[in-house]
Each structure stands twice: as structure tokens, then as C-alpha cells.
Amino acid sequence: MVRRWQPPWRRWSVRNRLMAMTAIPLAYLFFTFLWYAYHSRLSEVREELAERGPLVAKVLADSSEFSVIARRHDDLKPTINGLLRTDPSIHRIDVLDAQRRELVAAAARAPGGTAELRYYEAPILKRLMWVAMLGPDGKPYQKDRPAASGVTVETIGYVRVTMSPSALLLKQTRRFYVELLVGSLGLLACVLLAWQLAKGLDASLQASMQALREADAEKRRLIGKVNTAVEDERKSIALEIHDELNATLIAVRLEGQRIADLSPEGEVRDKAQSIIKLALGLYNSGRSLVRRLRPEVLDMLGLEGAVEELVRHYDSARSGCRFDLQARGDFSRLEGDIAISAYRIVQEALSNIVKHARATQASLSLALEQGELRIRIADNGRGFDAALASAGIGLVGMRERVYALNGSIALETSPEAGTLISIAMPIR
Structure with a gap:
């Protein structure tokens, strides 16, 4: 006999199946939690870099306006070095002129990897305010007519801030390890609890399943007996119809035929023929019923x-x-x-x-x-x-x-x- 392939879990015990039913959802939840925690930490790093980089570049560009205009580039180095010391996520700071030529550059002493570096740039703007004391006709403005004024903005350089996620990733990695430890302890506690519950339920489930198997076997035996009894009763009814009813109908038909043969043409003969037809119809119906009850x-x-x-x-x-x-x-x-x-x-x-x-x-x-x-x-x-x-x-x-x-x-x-x-x- 060719043996059909069966999944391996069909050979597991009830306890192992209960453990699988408990452990698989727990493991799914655990790894889903890890995946979410890991990606949420990465997302926090990206968001913090995206928020801090443009802000540092903007603040440094606003504070560098005078030094760039006055060409006092050395005054920018203490500020830049101070930022590099206080913020480990800053990898490098470059101050460029309007043609993007390097004026001042400084890098962190312990630079991180260069694979995930992010670059943020802000322009250094020179703002000039002017006031025109003479009108278009060349005459001075009167008291009732104020002087014309305006502001001219010119880009004189750029500040480029290179951010490295290494320091932020290190901090988030420590938090992730703490979450991993807490989640692992919770998973271990749930598995141990599930094992104890499976041990407790195994005996009762085995007893219940055995009772169900016995009840099912008893039901099948009863159904078999009922089917046998039904078939025997059908056979008995079929024999009674065949031996008693059909024999009586044959006798009725023969008697009707004798009456028809002895009677002259008329109403009596017609009634006798009707009796013969009815008896023949009942006989055929009886034989059909016998075949349905017990197929000969x-x-x-x-x-x-x-x-x-x-x-x-x-x-x-x-x-x-x-x-x-x-x-x-x-x-x-x-x-x-x-x-x-x-x-x-x-x-x-x-x-x-x-x-x-x-x-x-x-x-x-x-x-x-x-x-x-x-x-x-x-x-x-x-x-x-x-x-x-x-x-x-x-x-x-x-x-x-x-x-x-x-x-x-x-x-x-x-x-x-x-x-x-x-x-x-x-x-x-």
C-alpha cells in the first residue's frame, strides 16, 4: 500500500501541538516587536539628523556673516571646534565662499563611518539696508513725505555641516538592547507558563479525546446496527408485499378476468375490465416498491x-x-x-x-x-x-x-x- 505524505505536525503529541499553538503567535509577536523597535530607532536617528543638521547649519551661517565679510576666518574656528566637541553627531563643518571655495574646515577627531553621512547646507547672507534721502525729482523728501528705503540681500558664502549617525545609532542601539532583553525575558516567561499549562491540559485532553473516540466508535456501531435493522425491515416489508399483497392482487385480477369472461357486453363487463386494470396498476406499483425497498x-x-x-x-x-x-x-x-x-x-x-x-x-x-x-x-x-x-x-x-x-x-x-x-x- 502506498503511504501518503503527511505533514510532520500530524505526528506530534497533544502537548507539542498546544505548545506550538502558543509559541508560534508569541514568537511572531516577539519578532514583530523587535522589527518595529529596530526600525523605530533607525527612524528616530534619521528624524533627529534631519532636524538637527539644518538647524546647526542655519545658526552657524547666521553667526558667520560678520567674520566672512571682515575676512576674519580664524574667529570661526573656536565656534566650529566647540560645536564638534559638544555634538558627537557632527562629523565635519566647512565654511565656503560664494564660489564654494573652502575658507574654514574642521572635522571631528574620531570620525564615524562615511556610509551614512548626511550633508546639510545653509547660505551666509549679507544684508544691506539703504535709505534714499532725495526723491526722483532730485529734491529732498519733506516731512509729510518719508524717505524711500529698502534691504539688499546677497549670498557671500555657505556653511556645510556633515552629520554622522554613528553616535546616535550607538545610543539607540543601547536602548534597543534593553528592549530586547526585556522582550526576551517576557517571551521566556510566557513559554514557561505555556509549558506548564500544556502539561496540565494534556492529561485532560487525552482523556476527553479518548472519550470522544469511544463515543464516535459507539456511534458508528449504532449507525451500522440501525442501517442493518432498516435494511432487514425493508427486506421483510418487501417480502410481505411480494408474497401477500402482490399475490392478492393477482387473485383479484384473475377473478376480475373471470367476471369479464362470464358477463355479456354491458356495464358489468366494463366494471370488471376496470378492476383488472386497477389490479394490474397496483401490482406494478407493488413490484416497483419492492425493488426500492430491497433490490432483488x-x-x-x-x-x-x-x-x-x-x-x-x-x-x-x-x-x-x-x-x-x-x-x-x-x-x-x-x-x-x-x-x-x-x-x-x-x-x-x-x-x-x-x-x-x-x-x-x-x-x-x-x-x-x-x-x-x-x-x-x-x-x-x-x-x-x-x-x-x-x-x-x-x-x-x-x-x-x-x-x-x-x-x-x-x-x-x-x-x-x-x-x-x-x-x-x-x-x-
Whole structure:
């Protein structure tokens, strides 16, 4: 027998499954927390650099205006060096003239890496205020007419501040390690608590699962007994109808025929003919009822012949659907309960195809393979939502018949995609 591949967790114990159910969400939350904390720290560094760099460049550019105009560049060095000492995130400061030629430059003594350096620049502006004492006509302004004035702004240089995130990253890394330690301790405490809870629940779950297995096995035995009792009762009713009712109807028909033969033409003869027709109709209905209650062909021809007769009946019913049957194996050695259950399952499936599927093609396969009776029923009908499969009485009955014989059933369907039913029942 070919063994199907199964996921490894199907072989885990209940305790391991409980631990996995607890540990996986905890681990997900833990690593999500780490990812968020790490990226939030990086984001804080970027935001702080983006806020501090332009501010330092702007302040230094405003304070360098006089020194650049007066060409007293050495006066800028103490200020620049003081900034480099007090702010470790500043990597380098350059003061440039209007043509971007270097006037003053200073770098930190312990420079960080150059991969993440950020550059921020601010112009050094020279502001000139002027007042025109003469008007356009060349005459001085009077008291009632103020003098014209204005401000001229000229860029005389630039201050470039190079920021390094190394110092800020070091500070944020320390905070991240503290958060990592706290999160790891919390995760460890949760895992230990989950382990203790899993140990406590394992015994009770094992007992509950064992009780459920025993209840399920008992339910299957009861369903099997009920199905057997139902089939026996059907057989008994069918025999009574066949032996008693049908025999009586034959006698009624014969008596009606004798009355018709002895009576001349007239009302009595017509009534006798009506009795004959009614008796014949009741007899045919009785035989049809007997076949439904207990298929005689199953006892005479076995499962393969009975199913073949059933397929022929549905194939000739003018339902618009063509049926195809394939059978492999010797079905004569099947036990009666398995044969009648398989017949009822096939009967219910074919009836559902005719009533609900609106299919044009259906196939039925019976096979005795590897100690199992395998039934495969497929159609190209409209299908249905598999989530609503439990709502159908017919499907429930099929499933219960299969489970009562320790078999398995699989249903594959979706709207407008047909239906496939696969059944496997062990044979003894």
C-alpha cells in the first residue's frame, strides 16, 4: 500500500501541538516587536539628523556673516571646534565662499563611518539696508513725505555641516538592547507558563479525546446496527408485499378476468375490465416498491450487476445526463452489509445528480484495490458550495453509512465546477 505524505505536525503529541499553538503567535509577536523597535530607532536617528543638521547649519551661517565679510576666518574656528566637541553627531563643518571655495574646515577627531553621512547646507547672507534721502525729482523728501528705503540681500558664502549617525545609532542601539532583553525575558516567561499549562491540559485532553473516540466508535456501531435493522425491515416489508399483497392482487385480477369472461357486453363487463386494470396498476406499483425497498438484482447479480442495472435505469430516464460505469475486481466476495451500503450510496449519489446537478455527463467507478472498496462518482454539473455540504440530508446519510463501516469519504466541489465524491471502505 502506498503511504501518503503527511505533514510532520500530524505526528506530534497533544502537548507539542498546544505548545506550538502558543509559541508560534508569541514568537511572531516577539519578532514583530523587535522589527518595529529596530526600525523605530533607525527612524528616530534619521528624524533627529534631519532636524538637527539644518538647524546647526542655519545658526552657524547666521553667526558667520560678520567674520566672512571682515575676512576674519580664524574667529570661526573656536565656534566650529566647540560645536564638534559638544555634538558627537557632527562629523565635519566647512565654511565656503560664494564660489564654494573652502575658507574654514574642521572635522571631528574620531570620525564615524562615511556610509551614512548626511550633508546639510545653509547660505551666509549679507544684508544691506539703504535709505534714499532725495526723491526722483532730485529734491529732498519733506516731512509729510518719508524717505524711500529698502534691504539688499546677497549670498557671500555657505556653511556645510556633515552629520554622522554613528553616535546616535550607538545610543539607540543601547536602548534597543534593553528592549530586547526585556522582550526576551517576557517571551521566556510566557513559554514557561505555556509549558506548564500544556502539561496540565494534556492529561485532560487525552482523556476527553479518548472519550470522544469511544463515543464516535459507539456511534458508528449504532449507525451500522440501525442501517442493518432498516435494511432487514425493508427486506421483510418487501417480502410481505411480494408474497401477500402482490399475490392478492393477482387473485383479484384473475377473478376480475373471470367476471369479464362470464358477463355479456354491458356495464358489468366494463366494471370488471376496470378492476383488472386497477389490479394490474397496483401490482406494478407493488413490484416497483419492492425493488426500492430491497433490490432483488443485488441478491441475484451482486453489487456490480445491481449498480450496472441502476446506471442503466438512470441512463435511460431521459434526464439529459449520460452515465458511464467502470468496475474492476471480483465483487462476489463482498459481505452483505458492505454491498447494500455501497448500493445505497451509489443510488443516492446518482439521484442527486439527476435531481440537482444539471449535469450532462457523469461517471461512476467501482474498484476492489488493496483491501478496500473504492467508489468514485464525478459529474460536470453546476456543483455547490462545499461549506454547505453538511446541510444536505442525502450527503449526511452517505457520510454516516461510510463512517459506520470505518471508511472515508472526500467531497470536491465548487459552484459551476462539477462534483467529485471519492469513497474508500475496508473489506474483510
